[in-house]
Each structure stands twice: as structure tokens, then as C-alpha cells.
Amino acid sequence: MNAISLAIQGAGGPAKVARQCGVSVQAVCFWRDGKRTLPAEHGITLEKMNEGRIRCEQMLPDVDWAYIRSTKPAPLPEVSHG
Incomplete structure (x- = not known):
């Protein structure tokens, strides 16, 4: 069984993963x-659903996870309501 299969199983199965990721079973x-x-964005969700037991690096080894993990999204601009 590959890492993605193990992650899906560990996360509670295809139906639970589909609901969490907003995709079809x-x-x-x-x-x-x-x-x-x-x-990749669903790999992150699967890692979280498995509480880190199966890492993104195991599921998608070709992705530069070191770069993705080191970047933070830009903060949203302040909106004035006045």
C-alpha cells in the first residue's frame, strides 16, 4: 500500500477525505x-487529518515541501469602514 492510500485510510476513508477536501469520493x-x-493542497489536508503520521513528503516526493513550508501567505490588507 502506498503512502497516499495509507493516508486516506488513516484519515477515515475516502468519504471523510472527500468531505474535508471539498471533492468527490x-x-x-x-x-x-x-x-x-x-x-499538493490536498496533500497538506491529508497530513493534518493523519496528525502528521504520514507526511506530505511521503505522499508527493516531487514537490518542494521545504519551500512551501517556509513560505507564509501575505497578510490581507486592512479595510477601512469609514
Whole structure:
């Protein structure tokens, strides 16, 4: 069993992962079965759902996770209501 399959299983199965990621159960099964590539943002969700037991680096080794983990989103600009 590959890391993505283990992560999906550890997260509670395809239906639970689909709800958390906002995708169809079929999409999750395609990721699990290797028919589609797991998008990086969903790899992060799966890692969190597994409480870090299965890391993004294991699921998607070709992604530069060191860079992604070191970057922070830019803060949203202040909006004045006046």
C-alpha cells in the first residue's frame, strides 16, 4: 500500500477525505488508485487529518515541501469602514 492510500485510510476513508477536501469520493479514489495526481493542497489536508503520521513528503516526493513550508501567505490588507 502506498503512502497516499495509507493516508486516506488513516484519515477515515475516502468519504471523510472527500468531505474535508471539498471533492468527490471518486476523486479521492482516483488519488488512492494512482489514476490521478493528488493536488499538493490536498496533500497538506491529508497530513493534518493523519496528525502528521504520514507526511506530505511521503505522499508527493516531487514537490518542494521545504519551500512551501517556509513560505507564509501575505497578510490581507486592512479595510477601512469609514
